Amino acid sequence: MATSSSLDAKIPQGPIETKWSKYKSSVPLVNPANKRNLEIIVVGTGLAGASAAATLAEMGYKVKAFCFQDSPRRAHSIAAQGGINAAKNYQNDGDSVYRLFYDTIKGGDYRAREGNVHRLAEVSGNIIDQCVAAGVPFAREYGGLLSNRSFGGTQVQRTFYAAGQTGQQLLLGAYSGLQRQVGMGTVKMYNRHEMLDVVNIDGKCRGIIARNLITGEIERHGGHAVLLCTGGYGNVFYLSTNAMGSNVTAAWKAHKKGAYFGNPCFTQIHPTCIPVSGEHQSKLTLMSESLRNDGRIWVPKAKNDTRPGNEIPEEERDYYLERRYPAFGNLVPRDIASRAAKERCDAGYGVGSSKLAVFLDFAAAVERYGRGEANKNNIANASKEDITAWGKAVVKEKYGNLFDMYKQITGEDPYEVPMRIYPAVHYTMGGLWVDYNLMTTVPGLYALGEANFSDHGANRLGASALMQGLADGYFVIPYTIGAYLAKEIGTGKIPTDHPEFVKVEKEVKDRIDTLLSIQGKTSPELFHRRLGKIMWDKCGMARNEQGLKQAIMEIRELRKEFWRDVKVMGSKDEFNPELDKAGRVADFIELGELMCIDALTREESCGGHFREEHQTEEGEALRDDDNFMFVSAWEHKAQEEWELHKEELIYENIKIAQRSYK
Amino acid sequence: MSADNMHIKLKVWRQSNSNTKGDFENYSLDHVSPDMSFLEMFDVLNEQLIEEGKEPVAFDHDCREGICGMCSMYINGRAHGPLKGVTTCQLHMRSFNDGDTIVVEPWRAEAFPVIKDLVVDRDAFDRVISAGGFVSVNTGNAQDANSLPIPKIAADEAFAAAACIACGACVAACKNASAMLFVSAKISQLALLPQGQAERTIRAEKMVAQMDAEGFGNCTNTGACSAECPKEIGQENIARMNREYIGAKLSSSAV
Numbered sequence: 001m002a003t004s005s006s007l008d009a010k011i012p013q014g015p016i017e018t019k020w021s022k023y024k025s026s027v028p029l030v031n032p033a034n035k036r037n038l039e040i041i042v043v044g045t046g047l048a049g050a051s052a053a054a055t056l057a058e059m060g061y062k063v064k065a066f067c068f069q070d071s072p073r074r075a076h077s078i079a080a081q082g083g084i085n086a087a088k089n090y091q092n093d094g095d096s097v098y099r100l101f102y103d104t105i106k107g108g109d110y111r112a113r114e115g116n117v118h119r120l121a122e123v124s125g126n127i128i129d130q131c132v133a134a135g136v137p138f139a140r141e142y143g144g145l146l147s148n149r150s151f152g153g154t155q156v157q158r159t160f161y162a163a164g165q166t167g168q169q170l171l172l173g174a175y176s177g178l179q180r181q182v183g184m185g186t187v188k189m190y191n192r193h194e195m196l197d198v199v200n201i202d203g204k205c206r207g208i209i210a211r212n213l214i215t216g217e218i219e220r221h222g223g224h225a226v227l228l229c230t231g232g233y234g235n236v237f238y239l240s241t242n243a244m245g246s247n248v249t250a251a252w253k254a255h256k257k258g259a260y261f262g263n264p265c266f267t268q269i270h271p272t273c274i275p276v277s278g279e280h281q282s283k284l285t286l287m288s289e290s291l292r293n294d295g296r297i298w299v300p301k302a303k304n305d306t307r308p309g310n311e312i313p314e315e316e317r318d319y320y321l322e323r324r325y326p327a328f329g330n331l332v333p334r335d336i337a338s339r340a341a342k343e344r345c346d347a348g349y350g351v352g353s354s355k356l357a358v359f360l361d362f363a364a365a366v367e368r369y370g371r372g373e374a375n376k377n378n379i380a381n382a383s384k385e386d387i388t389a390w391g392k393a394v395v396k397e398k399y400g401n402l403f404d405m406y407k408q409i410t411g412e413d414p415y416e417v418p419m420r421i422y423p424a425v426h427y428t429m430g431g432l433w434v435d436y437n438l439m440t441t442v443p444g445l446y447a448l449g450e451a452n453f454s455d456h457g458a459n460r461l462g463a464s465a466l467m468q469g470l471a472d473g474y475f476v477i478p479y480t481i482g483a484y485l486a487k488e489i490g491t492g493k494i495p496t497d498h499p500e501f502v503k504v505e506k507e508v509k510d511r512i513d514t515l516l517s518i519q520g521k522t523s524p525e526l527f528h529r530r531l532g533k534i535m536w537d538k539c540g541m542a543r544n545e546q547g548l549k550q551a552i553m554e555i556r557e558l559r560k561e562f563w564r565d566v567k568v569m570g571s572k573d574e575f576n577p578e579l580d581k582a583g584r585v586a587d588f589i590e591l592g593e594l595m596c597i598d599a600l601t602r603e604e605s606c607g608g609h610f611r612e613e614h615q616t617e618e619g620e621a622l623r624d625d626d627n628f629m630f631v632s633a634w635e636h637k638a639q640e641e642w643e644l645h646k647e648e649l650i651y652e653n654i655k656i657a658q659r660s661y662k
Numbered sequence: 663m664s665a666d667n668m669h670i671k672l673k674v675w676r677q678s679n680s681n682t683k684g685d686f687e688n689y690s691l692d693h694v695s696p697d698m699s700f701l702e703m704f705d706v707l708n709e710q711l712i713e714e715g716k717e718p719v720a721f722d723h724d725c726r727e728g729i730c731g732m733c734s735m736y737i738n739g740r741a742h743g744p745l746k747g748v749t750t751c752q753l754h755m756r757s758f759n760d761g762d763t764i765v766v767e768p769w770r771a772e773a774f775p776v777i778k779d780l781v782v783d784r785d786a787f788d789r790v791i792s793a794g795g796f797v798s799v800n801t802g803n804a805q806d807a808n809s810l811p812i813p814k815i816a817a818d819e820a821f822a823a824a825a826c827i828a829c830g831a832c833v834a835a836c837k838n839a840s841a842m843l844f845v846s847a848k849i850s851q852l853a854l855l856p857q858g859q860a861e862r863t864i865r866a867e868k869m870v871a872q873m874d875a876e877g878f879g880n881c882t883n884t885g886a887c888s889a890e891c892p893k894e895i896g897q898e899n900i901a902r903m904n905r906e907y908i909g910a911k912l913s914s915s916a917v
Contacts, residue, residue, distance in 0.1 A: 055801040070722060071788050073828060074730040090808060129804035135797045135857045137821035144811025162821055168729055169824060176796035183792030191785065214777055243724040277697045278666075282705055283726045405728065408752045411697075474801050523712045525705070569717050574679065575778040577720055578712075 007260075007633055007647040010435040011115035016653045020119040023436075024479050028486035035060035038485050039494070041208055041223035043195045043250050045072030047167075047174055047466060048449025049229030051473030054177035057186035059478060061485075064221060065178065065187055066210055068194045068245055068580075073175040076231060076243040077469060080167025081288035081402065083151065083159035084466040086124040091148050095156040097121045104464060105654050107153040107333050108429070108457020109607035109623065111263070111631070114653055115436055116454045123475040124467055128160055130474055136173040138162050150293050151462035153333035153661070159463045164288050164402045170466055174473070193219075194580060195250045196508045198226060198257050198445060201500045205445035209501075209508045213580060216573040218509055220501045222494030225444045225481060228254055229473065232428035232450040234267065236588045236595065237540070238532020240425035241273060241286040247584040248591050251432050251451050259440035260633035260645060262433035262453030264591065265599035268460055268608050269541050270426030271297075271337035274409050274419075275357040284424040285409055287360070288402055289462040292330045294365035294395065295419070297321050297337070299349040299358050309351065309359045309418035320344055328661040335459040335608045335621070336661060338423035342541050343619060345422070352420045361418035366391035423541060427465060429456040429608065430598075433633040433647070437480035438472060441633075444484060448472035453631065458607025512572050515582045520565030524582040527562050531555065531589055539596050544612040548600040555593045556640065562589060594634060594642060601644065604628045625656060668694040668755060671763040672707065674719055680775045680783075686765075696756035700743065701726060701733060703755055720779040728752040728892065731827030734834070735780055736767040741831035741890040749829065749892040769830050771839035773877045786876040787828050787844060793872035794865035795848040797857050816854050823850040825893045832887035832895075838879030843887035845873050846903030847895050853906055863910035870907050 012019045030038065038061050042053040045067040053065040067075060087100040100121040105112055128146070132138065138160050139147040148157040162169040181187040192213040199207045199220070207222040233248035234240035255261045272287045298319045300312055320340055322329045332340075341358045344350065351357050370391025374382040382390075392415050396403065403414050410420070432440050432447035434454055439446050449469040456464065495501075538551035562585070570576040605614040605621035606628070614622045631647040670691045677684025691710070694703055701723050708718035724732040733750040737743035743753045758764065766780065774782040824847070832843035849866055852858030858865070881900055888897040 051801070058800040069724060069730070069732060070784055071731075071828065073788075074724055074732050076725060076730070079725045079727055079729050088807070125807075126802075126804070128807045130799075130801055132807040132810075133797065133799045133804035133857055135820075135852050135855050137817050137824050137851065137855065138807075139821075140812055140814045140817040142814050144813050144817075145808050162824075165729065165825065168827075169821070172824065176791060177801075179788060179792040180796040180798065182788070189788070191788070241727075243730060244726060245724050278695055280695055280698045280702045280706060282699070282702050285727045404747075405752065408728075408748060408754070409699075411754075411756060478801065523709060525709060567712060569712055569715075575720055575781065578718060 007433070007645050008435070009113060009115070009647055010437060011113070012436065016114060016118045019115055020122055027479050027483050030482055030486050030489065032060050034489040036062065038062065038488060039064065039223040040481070041221055041226045042066070042229060043208065043227065044075065044229035044231060044451070045175070045178065046075035046077035046229060046231055046449060047171055047469030048451070048473040049075070049227070050171065050174035050178045051470050052227055052229060052448055052477050053187055054174060054181050055474055055478050056481070057181035063181070063187040064190065064223065066190045066193045066195055068192065068213060070191055072178055072189060072191070073172060075171060076246050077171045077466070078168045079243065080466055081164045081286060082290035083149065083161035083166045083463040084127065084170060084470070085151065085158050085461070085463045086128045086160060086467065087121055087158060088125050088128060090146060091157045093156045095158050099156065100124060100158065102654060103154050104455065104461060105457065106659055107461040108459055109621065109659055110457065110625070110629070110651065110656050111606050111649065112455055112457030113631070113649060114651060119476065120455050120468060120471050123471045126475055127467060127470045131170060131173050131470075134173040134177060136162065136169050138169070149290055150331060152289055152292065152331045152337070153328070153461045159290070161290065164290065164399060167466060170470065174470070195253070196583070197253045197504050199501050199504045200257055200442060201498055204443045206494050207496065207501065209505050214575050216571070216576065218505055220496040220505055222496045222501070224485060224488045224491060224494065225446065227446045227448055227477065228432065228451050229448045230451045232431065233588070233591060234425045234428055236531065236592050237425040237535045238528050239276065239281060239284050239536070241270060241284050244283060247587070249584050249587045251447070252587040252591055254432060254440065254442070254445060256636050258442045259445055259447070260433040260635050261430070261594060262631050262633050263430040263458070263598065264595045264634065265539065265602060265609055266429035266458050266607065267425060268334055268427040268429060269338040269423045271334055271341055271423050272360060272421045273424035273426070274406065275352060275354060275422040277410075285405065286424070286426060287406060287419060287421055289334070291360060291399060291402065294398070295330065295360040295362050296364055297330055297341070297358055297360055299344045299351060303348040305351070309361065310363070310416065318349070325661045332661045333459055333461060338541060339610060339619070341423055357420040357422045359418035360421045362395055362414065363418070366395055369394035427460055429453065429458060429460055433631065437483055438477055439480070439484065446477065446481070448477060458609055511583070512579065515566065515568050515579065515586070516572060518563065518566050518568070520567050522565050523567055524578065524585045527558065527566060528585045528588065531558060531585070531592055534558070535592050535595070539592070539599050542610050542612050543599050545600065548596045551596045552593055552600070555589060555596065559589045559593070562586060593640070597642065598632055598634065602628060602632065623658070666693045666695045668696060668758070668760045670694045670703065670755070670758065673763065673765045674780070675767045676719070676779055677776050679778055684776065694755050696754065698755045699726065699751055700735070700737070700753040700755065701751050720781050722781050723751060726751040729827060731829040734769050734782065734829055734831070736769060736834055738765050741769070741834045742892050747892060747894045749827070769834035771833045771878070773839065773841070774830060774833065782830070784828070784830050786878070787830065787841070789876065790841070790845055790869055790872045791848065794861065794868035795852070797852065798861060810856055812856060820851045820854040823847045823854070823895065823899055826895050827893055829892060831890050831892060833878065835886040835890035836879065837884065837886070838882060840881045840887070841873050841876070841878035842881040842900045842903065843891060843895055843897070845869050846899035849903045849906055850899040853902065862906065863914050866903065866906040866910045867914065
């Protein structure tokens, strides 16, 4: 591993409040006649991809969009539950652009870039306006105005939501805008297509190679710019809250073709997920952070207490988040809540058959809401039963779909007994390194949404992923892409018979042939499980030098074994999910190695990255700002070989402090 | 029930592609846990098939938490299986008995051709949305989100319709392979909101025309669509769509 000079993020000069507005007024424009001749490829159709594709097409560019699912509406943004942040200050509780900016930087444990985060906070309000105009049915109050709730790491109510299906409603809004353009012929949509490589010509990204997942045909697509909106890589852990198909392949191929990978070890472990129930488990299901508005987290005060949660008396319960963090209580950020749950379970206080769970309890909220209803209706002597029934009705309206999902998966009724929850891999703050323009280190190749590393530092706050995806797609890329495309108006159509397309297409085909020809004994699924176990055990919620070094060796062995012993059924000229999976697992294995290398070199703890060697006496993350206040951007050199580039983080508008939620 | 002790027999539809004829194949699985989801049971089946050197069963799935709408199995003659308000991925084996034989087929509808085994082509739904399932507002033109209050009841009703996941269960469950529940959910959502008013009539006309062009059948008020819908989208949406459509036809002749 070599280390080289620092990276330039191209952040505009000037005070932080005016950087973005000044940039917007000075960025080069492309006239309508030229836009018609410029083609943009958008890979992935989640919030970032769908909003970008629709908006760029509205502006007049020719857009081709790709997704591996059978419809763009199925991208995994759809599963986001709790909400989307915006600095609207509709609740009159002191919110502002600066506060959202500050909360996000602090929540990210001072490892995010000031310029990007301020821009994100600035456009957050526009997102809500845009979504409402597109017919997104957000939750409303009786007066007809929008409703808000709280999320972790903040002391204001700035989260907009649509029951527990906010991601679904936002994605369907962006999708309907996208389908409108498809109907008008300005976007050509390629469903069930997977990007398998990018094509660079003379140092610029000029297109992609994609596989038609129905016919198996390998296709060349040229474009003047390529936008990767392909989401995160949490599935490297095998078990995560991601969809089964979520993968790193597009981002990884771009990385191997010159795009640096930023902070790969920054992964978010979400504190409230349904615990693993057995060996057969294929994925984990999130219980929204919004539940921590009303749910109280606790474990029994005694070890190995096997009584059902509702039979343990109040005085024998340890509400450990309220005890340790009185200022934020159950609404501390995710990394802190996750580590606190792990700490209690490791110490022997866990509940349930696996002992790897804590309680999330709504009894207090049911009673509080029940009494509120009684007061509202002027009922003085309501019975306990009535209060409970009214309280349950309020809780049902707020979280009904989540409670149903919990019951369906576990067979237990959370209205009667406390939920059992445990942390699970959820989101990846790391991703392709991008500059202020969202451009990677390959000119013409962009990364948006979770696929880039840019805005969340070492820990993302709840309800900020939806905000960032839509900010990038609706309000950032439409401006920043002009800076590049204004210089491309003379380029003309990208020829897909260029030798570089021929060469990359052959590489893709050869790799598929190799995967199918090995005919070993082990399915891609089993390799994926083994990789996931290495990653979770040694590069998960807590990491240490010895474990990471061992993980790197194990992953290298696993990679060699994969290419010796993988068994891929079926052929290449047909619909073949096993072949798709094999390619994705091969890329995850390589990514896993880089994540461990990154975690090993970052000898500090920050946000979701917790190195056991670096903690305070109270077990909190201990940053080393003198030596690690930078973004790690990794350049791929060769198999098992990367070079580290650093982007220094400069804080001019925020005072750096130890992050405290006490 | 203790873990991993169910024995399940499966009759699964196998079909190489849209041009070949399909047929049922029989499989037998031991050590099925009641805590497994139905799709995890299929994962076990597929790993078993791979070990035997046979081709695994192709089936659509993605989020596995009941929201993406990708999974689509017709189980024992019912879309998404025996439970009400549940997608296949959220169905668990505890809903079946030890020794059961379970029949699994793809969605069957002319507008949803089989791609392979249990996987069908639902592009028709995207085309129906492209015909009018949107508000024509370009990015950057929106007024402040709170400048237009929307009564909570209308917003809640629009949300209930918007909860549709476009899985296609309504089409699969309907004897006429009608897509009216799907189409009416989107028409209702936008008809109930002030933002949808400007294009209200043209939307109903265009979406219905596209629905017909795709080869979906008509509605004969059986109600199977709503009964089998994993998101329990109400049949009243179909009534609303019919009103919207008739109203549109009386006032316009755009389509």
